[in-house]
Amino acid sequence: MEKYMSSTPAPAPAPSASPVLAGAAAGPASAEQQRLEFWDQQARRLDWAQPWHTTHTFTPALDPQALDLQAPDPQASPNIKSAADSADSATSALRVPSIEWFAGGKLNAAVNCVDRHVAAGKGEKVALFFEGEPGDRRQVTYQELQDQVCRAANALTALGIVKGDRVVIYLPVLVETIVITLAVARLGAIHSLVFGGFSAEALKFRVEDTGAKLLVTTDGQFRRGQAVPVKANADVAVAGENAILHVLVIKRTGSPVEWTHGRDIWWHDALEQAGTEHTAEHFDAETPLFIMYTSGTTGAPKGLVHTTGGYLTQASYTHELLFSNPDPALRDTDVHWCTADLAWVTAHTYEIYGPLSNGVTQVIFEGTPNTPHPGRHFEIIERYGVTSYYTAPTLVRSLMGWFPDGVPSHYDLSSIRLLGTVGEAVNPQAWMWLRNQLGAGAVPMVDTWWQSETGATILSPRPSDTNFKPGCASRPLPGVSVRIVDDAGTDVSRGEQGLIVVDGTGPAMARTVWGNPQRYLDSYWRKFARQGYFLAGDGARYDEDGDIWILGRIDDVINISGHRLSTIEIESALVSHPVVVEAGVTPVADPLTGHAVVAFVVLAPSCDLGGAAVQTQLRAQVAHMIGPIAKPSAVVVVPDVPKTRSGKIMRRLLAQMYQGTPLGDTTSLQNEESLAGISAAIKQYLGKESP
Template identity: 70%
Template sequence: MGIEVAETAAVRTTAGGTAVVLEEGQAPYRDQVTAWPEPQTEAERIAFWERAAARLEWNEPWHTAHSATPVDTEARRGPELRWFDGGRLNAAVNCADRHVAAGLGDKVALHFEGEPGDRRTVTYRELQELVSQAANALLALGIGKGDRVVIYLPVLVETIVITLACARIGAVHSLVFGGFSAEALKFRVEDTRAKLLVTTDGQYRRGTAVPVKANADEAVSGENAIEHVLVINRTGHTDINWVEGRDVWWHDVVESQPRVHQAEAFDAETPLFIMYTSGTTGQPKGLVHTTGGYLTQASFSHSYLFSNPDPDTRADDVHWCTADLAWVTAHTYEIYGPLSNGVSQVIYEGVPNAPHPGRHFEVIQRYGVTSYYTAPTLVRSLMGWFPDGIPAEYNLSSIRLAGTVGEAVNPEAWRWLRAQVGRDSLVAGDPSSGIPMVDTWWQSETGATVLSPRQTDASFKPGCATRALPGLATDIVDDGGARVGAEQQGNIVVTKTGPSMARTVWGNPERYFSSYWEKYAAQGWFLAGDGARFDADDDTWILGRTDDVINISGHRLSTIEIESALVSHPAVVEAGVCPTYDAKTGHAATAFVVPLDKSLIGAEGAAAAALTAEQAAAVAALREHVATQIGPIAKPRDVVFVPDVPKTRSGKIMRRLLTQLFEGTTLGDTTSLQNEPCIAEIQAICQPR
């Protein structure tokens, strides 16, 4: 049998017979997951995840906690992973209704801040009503269980509402970053065979109302299954193109619906969303995540990483994950994780430097943010905007914890984040003082955090992801599968995956096999595609994508290590390092540097022309700095000063594009970039017309 799901039960029993003890009437609001013992055996690991699942509200218990078929190399098929078979639940109910039923209807769910300065507070009761209203609207538009809905919106209350409304009726949602091109959106609309596209007339970006509807129109102009385009009137662009019968306004279709909806429970393995992630080659991959397992790990890991370990003060938690809602980080730590735990959180529509670079600190001060979870690239930008530190006028005393996500954080950026955003926790003369830092490593594929320091750790290492979270296991191995020694680079693999692991690639199960499982099929390990190393304490350091490794005369160097050395120089805001061809050494390190002094940025064809005296002096200083930090072998052969480096929406630097831009070869896919316009600027610097 699975768990007993009586709402008042204080003790529930897992399938393995393990007692799950939760405080009566309080779970999951007062549970202390940081105090749970870490599982040591496989049976304990399965029981551990059953205990985590028991934090959710299930309409029917599961009969089988976990099953998996092995990787099949002949059939070129990945493992068939299943969690909580037989169990039935509703993700939206777990994120809203159950909190209202527990007496938390008046608690703030969302503090929304728009870029123009408009604000809105949504309680859990209102969230339940808004999601119910949107669910009724989806049904009225002919959307039902299994239908796909593409959501092309900025960070708005409505974005979360329509996402949860899809989950409420069993539709599969796929969120697309509002800054993506029409081409990127068109691929996702066509690949999912979506029946509905949800978008806006426009969105606010850096103080300007940018039109969006035209991109949506272009995206649905080809062969697709779109029946309706649901449009939110965000910026007042009423003169947009309108296709009668296809296009409908949110305020007409959604806001006219009743705010009551009887939710249905769905099987645990029911698809919840499709998350597209860029591949090194080929089209983006649509990763399929299912309901019960994903929600279990999202909810548990959010509480484990971010909730105050002291339940008596947890009601004061205000979480802020700064990611765009279309990124998997936001799915897990801005939508499903926090809301399933009944947490108050901030969502912010705009860019961090509009109308001024201190906007994030204003937001922290206004809402009393306690946990600040952001990308290393943003931290590096903040460092450049505030070279003398965050001004004392901002009250950041509410901050209790900070975290990073997206790619390995440079130690210099890690130290700045802890010392500046967490400055009120520093004690003079005590180098171990400061806020807890959760430097998380995970991927769209894993669905939730895999490696991270614990917020309860006694000490922290700048830039180190440390070790696997409870219920998971990783290793660092060579190409043959043998564990590497300390300070040796290898491939990080997930040897024990969690319930939130993606089940397949939408429409292409063979790609799921070839991308992640083929290399270590005999062991059944998931290949993450990142390089990593153990230190002397057996802690894990992430070194970036394995295809970003630079091999200089047989020396394998991590691009992130060279970038970290560069950004530790006070004249550098950000840096991207890539391998480029060298006839003598095989590869050379080429550095694209965003300088603090903008006059150093090259003009058209500057990379191929003679450097100015100022540029030459800056290049020499940076090369020597890297040689001092790492060694002469790591000195970049070329340093190119640029206004920005290309990044995905998760903040990862697209180093393969830098190589292609420098060498003048055909560019790969750029549709997943958050700052696509910088490509033309870098191209002009590197390749004279």
């Protein structure tokens, strides 16, 4: 049985203005039809070689016919069994959900990101301002980007890459990284970007799991003022049994490399033989575009598969809605900067496909934000006239620690028109610092909530809003919908903590887990299969206005004597203390209360408090801001907290290290070296005090 199907014929589409979804319709059926018509219209902003005949089909995880059930009632009684109970009693009725958007349509992602802008007469517009960590700079126009992408596509074709092949890209933030990514997409192949700082083990898993034919890497990368060798990790990753035929190597640092003749090829040699003329093929909308790996609490990383037409539609629309100048006549003055590493899904959506599909000028930066000094980002904003600055709360908190007296006045940040955060919920203190210091306390703030799975922003304030709430994700964007429910799938009341689910997904939603569709079902759809909800894995609550506050991962909820506490709220209380730069809070088992709170804090360099004083002050701070029930039982001072490349604190690792249990997957850490310092701090703390 197919659910949510629209068969509106699509005439040959042409780019058009982006409409805004109208207010609530008369009933659920008309509201759903309105949602599909909205995405049908947004897809027309792209160039399609062949129109689609069906906007959307969704086959849910639970087959109503198999269980002789009716479609779920959103106002169903709380006495209805949860989907997990249903699954236990009728396993045969569960199936992997099937999602399809714009069936019958054909397009090419790279053509939409580059060629169409050149054809529209914008070939001389700057696409990329590149700044390398050592200070080298390049600017690349759309015409130059098209030439390079076409050459790269010809070079990849010469290496045997065809539609459906997987290409793993193990590179830092370089112009070449974007060029190769678009060239892979141009051929209908599937790319999987891997952070250049990941270990050989993490890379090896991704090479083998994807069955990649080609690995693209570099001789080295500049990081924190050093030329770090990279090729050796690539060599280890492709040793043993795999499908790799070639390793394509970019010369970046001049670091010495081991060379396997016949397998290894220099990038510049491959491009020397390739021309700039390339005729792009157009592919079905559901052609896989990329595999994005995200780590789970248990098990190996999950390879989420995103497809071309739906992903590009939502990436392009949401980028324009959130970041483009509200006056279309002024958009040529936009300079966008998403600070994410290109291997992170945020960079895919808001640094590659979203901005480039909209013909935007943007900045890409190879280095770390405090190399060679903590003001590097401010220099870049001033140099290129950045208008939208999109970054992670962890970086904002670092800037707060580096500049306790505020941003020095000699930096000119007046070009900034909009600020945004992404990765996890931003602490109100960090939100206010960012807006006051970089936006003169007046610019719009888009605090975006979304995931690798959703592919694009789900919740965010609008830039046009006039009443921003520090740390509040606000409400769903047009075309998607969410609800907050209890464990049985029943809507919760305002002020009550629950689970956020997506009940109206957008076209960028991941379609499956690569090579493991059962894990896709089990991880995201099984729990609320009866209702057809996507389980996001975060806790949330509505405030009195109906706006949504994200409270952190479900696994991180702290339950003390029946009181459910949010890690984000406790961390925000800690960060609001002037001596704390960063905080990670985790629950640990307690025989009396169920959970106890353990806090890991990074202190400001200027802090001169001793361990006992830190304990006393920070426990009192949490008690004052939240209540005595939330006071940490332990406060451990650490040099850093473990973070993923998306800027999320891996709180489960903190709990596992504190309790001495085996660590789960750590391959997605951006700062794996922090674990040694945290372990030493825990040993020192536990040697003096008991938790």
